Amino acid sequence: MHVEHRHLARLMLGASGLGRRAESPGDEAVARATARALVASGRPIDTSNAYASGRSEQLLGRALRELPAAEAADAAARIVTKVDADPQTGRLDRERVLRSADESLSRLGVDRIPLLHLHDPYSITFDEACARGGAIDALVELRDSGVAGAxxxxxxxxxxVARYADIGVFDAVLVHNRWTLVDRSARALFERASLQGMTVFNAAPFGGGLLARGAASGSTYAYRPATEELRRWVARVEALSARHGVTLAAVALQFSLRAPFIHSTIVGASSVRRITTLDDLADAVVPDELWSELAAMPSAPTWIDDDQEERR
Structure with a gap:
């Protein structure tokens, strides 16, 4: 199986933050406007059963229902989602995978998902996921039945992710925060997956905000407070970018877009403004000299422990 061509756009919009805030009627209005902008963008959209406790999918489904039938069908065919563990028990077996998929179909108002990911399987072991009648068997069942295209x-x-990718069952891999200006640890996995014919999605090229907003912003990197050492390194890249007349955000995004082993880069789009500014960042002219100077810089300090992350 292959991921459908409409999901291979170089930029994909991430809906992880959609619906996360629900503190006032104003927040709800902003969320609905963002969902409408997402489905009207013409770009593929990445969401999940668990994002905002299901609100992300609910808002996207509502936005789809507001469109004329033909437009809604086209937009729905661009939405990718994920199956998630039970939020109360952590259960992620065959029954939970099938139920998670059903919940997503219901929220989105569709009968098919073009691409369905197994998401953050931290609550089970790899062997449990691979066991007969386990989570992976359920995903294959959904693909074989046509509920999932891939x-x-x-x-x-x-x-x-490499362990799962190497079993030869999956059509796509998605890794976040591991191919950025700061952390390039996903390269070998991405290259191998691409050579094996898998579709490669790189998520969070801004590291959760630091590389979009800059060293002085106080933004986190990969969901953690940025250390002073990391902020100093990012400030150096900011200065390099400014000398070449481009922004740090443009460089961070294009670092992912220019990688030959990445098919699509997923950028979180939690506002209408973010959606409308992405094209400018993607189309900014970044001189070759900048990439050469960046390659000559010492590696960024990073402290992500993937073993610890898997256990969280």
Missing amino acids: IGIAAGPVPL
Whole structure:
């Protein structure tokens, strides 16, 4: 099986933050406007059963229902989602995978998902996932029945994703925060997966905000507070970017877009403004000299422990 061509756009919009805030009617209005902008963008959209406790899918489904039938069908065919463990028990067996998929179909108002990922399988062991009648068998069942057009593995820790990718069942891999200006640890996995014919999705090229907003922003990197040492390194890349007349955000995004082993880069789009500014970042002219100078810089300090991440 192969991931459908409409999901191979170089930029994919991530909906992990959609619906996360629900503190006031104003937040709800912003979330609905963002969902409408996402489905109207013409770009593929990445969401999950667990994002905002299901609100991300609910908002996207509502936005689809507001469109004329033909437009809704086209937009729905661009939405990728993920099966997740039971939020109360952590259960992620065959029954839970099938139920998670049903929940997503219901929220989105569709009867088919073009690409369905196994998401963050941290609550079970690899052997449990691979066991007969386990999570992977359920995903294959969904693909064989046509409910899922293709299946993928999506998580952060590179060693974990590599184990799943290497069994030869999945059509796609998705890793976040491991191919950025700061952390390039996913390269070998991405190269191998691409050579094996899998579709490679790189998520979070801004590291969760630091590489979009800059060293002085106080933003986190990979869901953790950035150390002073890391902020100093990012400030050096900011200065390099400014000398060449481009922004740090443009360089960070294009670092992923220019990698030959990445088919699609997923960028979180939690506002209408973010959606409308991505094209400018993607189309900014980054001189070859900048890439050469960047390659000559010492590696960035990083402290992500993939073994610890897998256990969290």
